[in-house]
Amino acid sequence: MATVELTTDNFTNTLNDNDIVLIDFWADWCGPCKRFSPIFDKVSDQHDDVVFGKIDTEENQELSASLGIQSIPTVMAFKQGTLVFSQPGLMTAGKLNDLIGKVREMA
Numbered sequence: 001m002a003t004v005e006l007t008t009d010n011f012t013n014t015l016n017d018n019d020i021v022l023i024d025f026w027a028d029w030c031g032p033c034k035r036f037s038p039i040f041d042k043v044s045d046q047h048d049d050v051v052f053g054k055i056d057t058e059e060n061q062e063l064s065a066s067l068g069i070q071s072i073p074t075v076m077a078f079k080q081g082t083l084v085f086s087q088p089g090l091m092t093a094g095k096l097n098d099l100i101g102k103v104r105e106m107a
Contacts, residue, residue, distance in 0.1 A: 003044050006053040008063045014053060015081045020103055021051045022096075025067075025074040027058045033073045036090050040075075043096045050100060077103050 006014055006023060015021055024040045026033035037054075044052035057064040057072055067076065070088070077085035077099060084103060091099070 003041055003052040003054050006055045006063075007060055011055075011063060014051060015078050018051045019080060020049065020100070021053060021078040022100070023053045023055055023076045023078070025055050025057050025064060025069050025072050025076070027056060027072055029058075030072050032090055036073045039091070039093050039096065043093050043100075046097070047100055075099075079103050079106050 003024075004010075004014070022040075024033075024036065026037065040052060040054070044050070055064060057069060068086075072088070073090065074086065074088040075091055075096070076083060084106060085099060
């Protein structure tokens, strides 16, 4: 599944309308974000049941601040609209796949 751009306009509906949503918080000037982006995109192709969203922290400063983003890249995972995971820093494809497995197992 291709990643989707999330903004204040579609954020809440995306969380409410999907069982699992993973979000990559990034900015164009962020080197680690640019290294993580292809990993996030590649893993998104392996999980059709998960929505992979990206939030540009420069374009969506209010939304990013409301979610407590202080460092990028940051990955957040939501299950049925509830935040269940948040971690700044790069993740490998293996760790991202492990995270998805753990989120799927949650009640």
